[in-house]
Amino acid sequence: MxxxxxxxxxxxxxxxxxxxxxxxxxxxxxxxxxxxxxHYADARGPAEEVDWPRDARGQSDLLYRHARLDCVAVNGRSSIAGRNAKGESGAAQTADCTLADGTKALVVLGWSRLPMAGGWNGGEVHGVIAPGPRLVASPPLAGLDANAVPDPAEIxxxxxxxxxxxxxxxxxxxxxxxxxxxxxxxx
CATH class of the missing domain: 1.10.287 (Helix Hairpins)
Known part of the structure; x- marks a missing residue:
């Protein structure tokens, strides 16, 4: 043994x-x-809009809230994979914005089957704050279709x-x- x-x-x-x-x-x-x-599910409830948060903490605390911003300059455009309101896959059209105080924001303008569709030069945007952070425009801008509404249930x-x-x-x-x-x- x-x-x-x-x-x-x-x-x-x-x-x-x-x-x-x-x-x-x-x-x-x-x-x-x-x-x-x-917390995210509760944030979806209030219908009143908040101003786009200027700092990272505010952006994470206000995810899924309705928000607004004023894009004074578009610094670049791109497309990322996304879904429209009907659940179809395609390209979410984005714009890198500069706000009046110099802070930056990514805006999802809308959805298209093709990348780099639609033109947009800035202005007021209303939408929902999504992870990233980014503001998903609602209603969509630049003649694009509506994106799927950001949903915390997808996390x-x-x-x-x-x-x-x-x-x-x-x-x-x-x-x-x-x-x-x-x-x-x-x-």
């Missing part, structure tokens, strides 16, 4: 403890994400699955190690 592997057992227990801690950390992240998603919340995964890894490691120790002791 062989000696009990103390060092290997200690290492496996440290690894298992780490996996369990990661599982509980994911459960904490689950609750944080649920609170964030509830994944996989933290419970990750927690279960870590707990399964920990249990699997214990079972495999237990079987290895048992086999070693009987051989």
């Amino acid at each position: 062989r000696r009990f592997p103390i060092l290997a057992t200690l290492l496996v227990l440290i690894a298992v403890g780490t996996m369990i801690a990661l599982g509980f950390w994911q459960i904490g992240r689950l609750h944080e994400k649920e609170a964030l998603l509830a 994944p919340n996989n933290h419970f699955a990750y927690a279960v995964q870590w707990f399964v890894f920990a249990a699997t490691a214990l079972v495999i190690y237990g079987l290895a120790v048992r086999r070693r002791r009987t051989s």
Whole structure:
């Protein structure tokens, strides 16, 4: 009969403890994400518009709120993958704007099947603040079709699955190690 592997057992227990801690950390992240998603869902409710937030904190706090801005200069245009209000894939037309105080904002003008469609030289924009941050124009501008309205329900919340995964890894490691120790002791 062989000696009990103390060092290997200690290492496996440290690894298992780490996996369990990661599982509980994911459960904490689950609750944080649920609170964030509830905040975003609440933000969709108020119909009154806010001014485009000038700083990063304001932009993240006001995601999914109705907002407005005045684009005094368009610095560039581009297209990104997007969906229209009917759920069709295509190109969301964007404009990099400079506001009167010199801050920048990305505006999603509208949707088209073709990239770089529609022309727009700036002006007042009303819409919804989406992650990025960007202001998704509503109504669309430059003769474009409406984009899909940003929806916080599209943000994944996989933290419970990750927690279960870590707990399964920990249990699997214990079972495999237990079987290895048992086999070693009987051989």
